Amino acid sequence: MxxxxxxxxxxxxxxxxxxxxxxxxxxxxxxxxxxxxxxxxxxxIPEKKLPLETSPTVAVDPNLPDDSGKSVADSAETSIMTLASLQHTRPVEVPKDGYVGSDACIECHQDNHTTWAESYHSTMTQLATPDVVMGNLESVRLSFQGHDYEIHREGDVFWADLPDEKFPDVKSKRKVVPLVMSTGSHHMQLYWWATGDDRTTGLLPFVWVAETGEWIPRNASFLQPNVAVSQEIGRWGQTCSMCHSTHRRVRSTTSDTWDTKVAEFGISCEACHGPGQPHIDHHRQLALAVTNTSDGTSEIKQDPIANPESMDKVRSAQVCGQCHSVVELTGGKEGIEHLNMHGHGFRPGGDFAASHKVLRIDEHDATREIMDPNNPAAAKFNTTFYKDGMVRVSGREYNGLTDSACYKKGEMTCITCHQLHQSSLDDRPVKEWANDQLKPEALNDQICLDCHSEDQYNTSHTHHAAGSSGSSCYNCHMPHTTYGLLKAIRSHTITSPNVAKDVAAGRPNACNLCHLDKTLQWTADSLKKWYQIEPPELDKDQREIAASLLWILKGDAAQRALVAWSMGWPAAQAVSGTNWQMPFISQLLDDPYLAIRFIARRSLRSLEGLDDLKVNMFGPPEARQAAIAAIAQFWYETQESSVSKQSELLFGKDGLDFERVQRLLRECDNSPVVLDE
Ligand code: HEC
Ligand code: HEC
Ligand code: HEC
Ligand code: HEC
Ligand code: HEC
Ligand code: HEC
Ligand code: HEC
Ligand code: HEC
CATH class of the missing domain: 1.20.5 (Single alpha-helices involved in coiled-coils or other helix-helix interfaces)
Structure with missing residues (x-):
């Protein structure tokens, strides 16, 4: 050496x-x-640079021999079963109350059915059959937090051998249960097993991530402190089914367990169009649809089907808002029990506010009381919003939309930008449309210029060159300040960058999320020069250190997650350069929040030379520390000399200024943050 x-x-x-x-x-x-x-x-430290091979993250043994484990010993009993024969142990599709299911629409709406089937709405909830299951479940052993889980397939059924939740630490107390249902099919997929108690299900504590094709522990899939994972018995009936299925009824009149019945798994036609039976009757027997009016003439009755496109903005947005909002059922304990038994009363086209309450932090709103920081139950809920009340978690776009002037004073609604059935004029491959379901004109500024004049909102407004990423309306007015599904997504609250307001709310601003190498002061000065926005008093760090580094090193968990994502965003990389980032992002590989480690690894992999980076993110800390050290070494060898040693990027004249880095880490905001889609 x-x-x-x-x-x-x-x-x-x-x-x-x-x-x-x-x-x-x-x-x-x-x-x-x-x-x-x-x-x-x-x-x-390995002699050669990379890859940083370490033992796998979640211990996965894909070659579990057939003759190991007691799950296989039970095979005589289990192998005759199919998912159909397990029907009584899992949620089941029972159309009711005029809901008929999507198959009934094919006959007359082949095209709408096809585009819907291609959307991820349709596959949100499915039976866990081999063609549906995305994860490697054929024969696998997973372990986390000291517990082992073995999964194997027999016929068309997957079986899990797992600890009994009543005796989680007793090695001999285990059970073998069938996996019956999956959640998700786009970014990630989770699996539910039958408890055998009515239709109640429990959740496997691992999540399959489609992007990387790997298992992660479930508490890494949300942004939350690294707590013990529970088996979430009953949770699907109680919570998830509200937004992940169509017309659910989750309790029977006679029992307290979850006897979950839904009109259809997934988000099907009738979730957005309302019950189909009256509509089908209307079109099959047009004669009955004619009313005789008093003057002896007859007129055709109105088609009872709902279409968000022909509703006013409020009703249209509510159709999506029933699932895409921070929402609570109203009606007290009894009311909720009634809804649980009979399904909620909201129908597309009706008034959502009659049965649901959209939660916000707002001085004028009664929900303020649950925001009391002294109330422990509020701790989780508090962090769903920035301090000024802007929602900061994905899947809750309705809150954002309805807080925006374009909706409040204009006609903007979800389907101004989104299209729930791909248009025949849209020639993108279907999966490209299905990812975000945007209209072609909503992929760029055109959608804004339908309402805001191009004569006013051109480069004289944006102060960036035409065609520059800094000239895109979205990038300044819908920046990536919302967290969800292991990434940052665009905020659906339309706002303008404003350093004073964003700092007070605890929110990264649009400018510094792209100009990662600049300080808040630089942004405040530019906003003054360009838009006459008065700069606020900023503290010494905010004047002297790049904002992205303040968020990464001393920010709260949500800021760290969002900025770690931005460091891998091509637009930001192009304008800010990447050769200075490695030693900072790598710090997050050992963040206390597992999701942040995942995002940091993704951004690191986008940097030159690290595309093969392998790190044990969920095992013992030594592996991650070794990875951080090895990345530092790699950076010193390959990139350090090319960095312009700016003080804003925490360089001194001799290189990285460790004292300042250490000081910022010491000041890290460790207050708990929970952001779960
Ligand atoms: C027997 C044929 C038939 C069946 C079955 C049928 N529809 Fe229709 N539907 C029609 C006709 C006819 C129209 C009016 C013409 C059109 O828009 O295609 C229509 C129109 C619609 C519209 C547009 C309404 C508007 O005013 O904009 C929606 C939405 C719709 N149907 C949904 C459904 C759904 C959901 C199902 C399944 C539950 C379904 N339909 C089943 C015949 C049918
Ligand atoms: C209030 C409605 C609501 C509830 C309740 C809800 N979800 Fe979701 N969920 C959503 C929405 C909306 C999305 C889409 C978010 C996005 O694309 O950003 C989503 C997305 C997901 C995804 C990602 C799916 C994919 O294909 O990538 C998973 C996994 C998920 N939810 C799991 C759950 C689980 C487990 C529960 C119950 C504990 C639950 N959700 C409860 C509304 C809800
Ligand atoms: C998540 C909500 C949603 C789901 C699920 C959904 N639709 Fe639609 N549907 C819409 C919206 C919104 C429109 C208005 C046009 C658009 O956005 O594509 C629409 C339009 C329609 C129309 C009018 C013709 C057209 O394309 O504009 C028909 C017919 C229709 N849907 C049938 C169906 C059928 C049949 C299914 C299920 C197989 C279904 N929809 C599932 C939201 C939905
Ligand atoms: C019954 C609940 C429900 C309704 C109603 C609903 N959604 Fe969703 N939506 C979800 C869930 C759950 C997901 C996550 C599905 C996934 O991505 O796997 C989702 C996903 C999405 C996505 C992301 C698709 C992707 O995977 O990239 C968009 C965009 C979206 N919804 C828009 C809308 C719009 C617009 C409406 C109203 C016309 C609407 N949704 C109505 C529950 C719903
Ligand atoms: C002004 C245009 C616009 C409006 C209005 C709008 N969206 Fe979006 N939406 C977008 C864009 C752009 C994206 C892609 C964001 C990204 O990639 O970060 C998106 C993404 C989404 C996603 C996927 C998030 C993910 O995890 O990738 C969902 C879900 C969604 N929108 C739902 C809605 C709902 C529900 C409404 C109405 C309450 C709505 N949107 C209104 C433009 C819009
Ligand atoms: C359907 C029409 C419509 C669309 C589409 C639309 N807006 Fe607006 N927007 C409005 C209206 C109306 C107002 C309120 C104008 C006023 O106050 O005079 C507004 C206000 C705004 C404001 C001021 C916000 C505030 O809080 O004062 C901004 C910024 C803005 N829009 C940006 C955008 C951007 C960026 C897009 C595209 C992503 C967009 N708008 C799309 C109608 C629209
Ligand atoms: C999504 C990326 C992006 C966003 C957001 C963005 N910019 Fe830029 N910015 C650029 C790019 C790219 C350039 C290079 C020159 C050009 O395109 O005009 C640039 C150039 C600049 C420059 C001149 C060059 C320099 O480095 O001094 C200033 C000043 C600037 N931006 C300030 C801002 C401010 C202030 C905001 C927020 C109001 C902002 N930018 C938002 C991408 C962005
Ligand atoms: C580089 C960042 C940036 C870009 C790109 C940008 N804006 Fe803005 N926009 C701002 C700022 C900052 C304000 C706030 C000005 C203020 O408070 O006086 C603003 C304000 C607005 C407003 C509110 C009314 C007003 O004029 O103050 C509208 C509407 C608007 N922008 C529309 C657009 C549209 C449409 C686009 C895309 C063509 C766009 N903006 C692109 C930074 C940007």
Missing amino acids: NTTAIIIAGISGIALGLLAYRILRNWSIAIAIPLLVVAGAAVL
């Missing part, structure tokens, strides 16, 4: 030490680690 290697090892050790500091909050250990690393460098 030569001297350079030792120096590099020492530097990497410092990075490691920083990390240890972050985890342990104990300086003496953090200082000791650099020394240890130098001593053990030959072992800890």
Whole structure:
């Protein structure tokens, strides 16, 4: 080992030490680690640069031998079963109350049926059959938090051998249960197993991530503190089915368990168009649809089907808002029990507010009381919103839309931009449309210019060159300040960048999410120059250090997640450069929030030389610390010399200024944040 290697090892050790500091909050250990690393460098740091091979994240053994585990021993009993024969143990489709199911529409609406079937709405909830299951479940052993889960397939049924939740720590108390249902089919997929108690299901604590083709623990799929995963017994009936199925009735009159019946799994035609039977009757027996009026003439009755396109903006948005909002059922305990038994009374075209309450933080709103920070139950809910009340979690776009002037003072609704059936004029491949279901004109500024004049909102308004990413309306007015599904998505509240307001709300602003290398002061000064917005008083860090680094190193979990995502955003990389990012993003590989580790790894993989990065994100911390150290080494070897050593990017004249980095990490905002879609 030569001297350079030792120096590099020492530097990497410092990075490691920083990390240890972050985890342990104990300086003496953090200082000791650099020394240890130098001593053990030959072992800890590979001679070659990358890949950083470590043991797999969630322990996965795809080659579980057929003769191991008691699940297989039970096979004589289980192998004759099919998912159909397990019907009594799982949620079931029972059309009722005029709901007839999507098959009944094919005959007359082949095209609408086809585009719907291609959308992820249609496959939100499915039976966990082999053609539906995306994850590798053929024969796999997964373990997390000291518990083992073994899954294998027999015939068309997947079986899980898992700990009994009543005795989670007793190794011998295990059970073998069939996986009956899946949730999701786009970004991720989860699996429910039958408890055998009525139609009540429990949830497997692992999630299959489609993007990377890997299992992650379920508590990594939401932004939440790394707590123990529970089996979520009954949760589908109680909660998820509200938005992940059509016309659910979840309780029987005679029992307390979850006897979940739905008109249809997934979000089907009738979730948006209302019950279909009266409409079908109307068209089959047109004679009956004619009323005789008093003057002896007859007129054709109105078609009872609902179409969001022919509703006013309020009713139209509510159709989507029933699921895409932060919402609570109203009616008190009794009312909710009634809704649970009979399904909720809302029908597309009707008034959603009669049975549901959309929650907001707003001084004028009674829901303010649940925002009381002294109420422990509110802790989770509080962080759903920025401090000024803007919703910051995905899947809740209705809150954002209805807070926006374009809706309040204009006619903008969800289907101004989204199209729920791909148009025959839209020549994109169907899966491209299905991802976000946007109209072609909503992929760019055209959609805004339908209502806002191009004569006014051109480069004289944007102050960026025509065609520049900095000239796109979306990038300044719907920035990626919403978190969901392991990524940042565009806020659906239409606002304008404003440093004072964004800082007060705890929200990254649009300008600094693209100009990652600039300070808040720089943005405030530009906004003053371009838009005459008065700059606020900013503190020393906000004046001197790039805003992205303040968010990454000392921000709260939501800020860290969003900015970690932005560091992998091509538009931001193009304008901010990437050669300075590695040592900062890599810090997040050992963030206390598992989801942030995942996002950080994705952004790191977008950087030159790290596309093969493999890190054990969920195992013991040593592996991650070694990865951080190795990334630091790689960066020193390949990129450090090309970085312009700006003080804003935490460089001193001798290179990275560790003291300032350490100080920021020490100030990290550790208040709990929970953002679950
Ligand atoms: C027997 C044929 C028939 C069946 C079955 C049928 N429809 Fe229709 N539907 C029609 C006709 C006819 C129209 C009016 C012409 C058109 O828009 O195609 C229509 C129109 C519609 C419209 C547009 C209404 C408007 O005013 O904009 C919707 C939405 C719709 N149907 C939904 C459904 C759904 C959902 C189902 C299944 C539950 C269904 N239909 C089943 C015949 C049918
Ligand atoms: C208030 C309505 C609502 C409830 C309740 C709800 N979800 Fe969702 N869920 C959504 C919406 C809306 C989306 C789409 C979010 C997006 O695309 O950003 C979604 C998306 C998802 C996805 C991603 C699916 C994919 O294909 O990538 C998963 C997984 C998921 N939800 C799981 C759950 C689970 C588990 C529960 C119950 C514990 C639940 N959700 C409860 C509305 C809801
Ligand atoms: C998530 C909501 C949603 C679902 C699910 C849905 N639709 Fe639609 N549908 C709409 C909206 C919104 C429109 C207005 C046009 C658009 O956005 O594509 C529409 C329009 C229609 C129309 C009018 C003709 C047209 O294309 O404009 C028909 C017919 C229709 N839908 C039938 C169906 C059928 C049949 C199904 C199920 C197989 C279905 N829809 C599922 C939201 C939905
Ligand atoms: C019954 C509940 C429900 C209704 C009604 C509903 N959605 Fe959804 N929506 C969901 C859920 C759950 C998902 C997640 C599905 C997925 O992505 O797998 C989703 C996903 C989406 C997506 C993301 C698709 C993707 O995977 O990229 C869009 C866009 C969307 N919905 C828009 C709308 C609009 C617009 C309306 C109203 C016309 C609407 N939805 C009505 C529940 C609903
Ligand atoms: C001004 C245009 C516009 C309006 C209005 C709008 N959206 Fe979107 N929506 C978008 C764009 C653009 C995206 C893609 C965002 C991204 O990739 O980050 C999107 C993405 C989504 C997604 C997918 C999020 C994900 O996880 O990738 C959902 C769900 C969604 N919108 C639902 C809605 C609903 C529900 C409404 C009405 C309450 C609505 N949108 C209104 C433009 C709009
Ligand atoms: C359906 C028409 C419509 C569409 C589409 C639309 N807007 Fe608007 N928007 C309005 C109206 C109306 C107002 C209120 C104008 C007023 O106050 O005089 C408004 C206000 C605004 C404001 C001021 C917000 C505030 O809080 O004062 C901004 C910024 C804005 N729009 C940006 C956009 C952008 C960006 C898009 C495209 C993503 C867009 N709008 C799409 C109708 C629309
Ligand atoms: C999505 C990316 C993006 C966003 C958002 C964005 N910009 Fe830019 N910005 C650029 C690009 C690309 C350039 C390069 C020159 C051009 O395109 O005009 C640039 C150039 C600049 C420049 C001149 C060059 C320099 O570095 O001094 C300033 C000043 C600037 N932007 C300020 C802002 C401000 C202030 C905001 C927010 C109101 C903002 N930008 C939002 C991408 C962005
Ligand atoms: C580089 C960032 C940036 C881009 C790109 C941008 N805007 Fe703006 N926009 C702003 C800022 C900042 C304000 C707030 C000005 C204020 O408060 O006086 C604003 C304000 C507005 C308003 C509110 C009324 C007004 O004029 O103050 C509308 C409407 C608007 N923008 C529409 C658009 C449209 C449409 C586009 C795309 C063609 C667009 N903007 C692109 C930064 C941008």
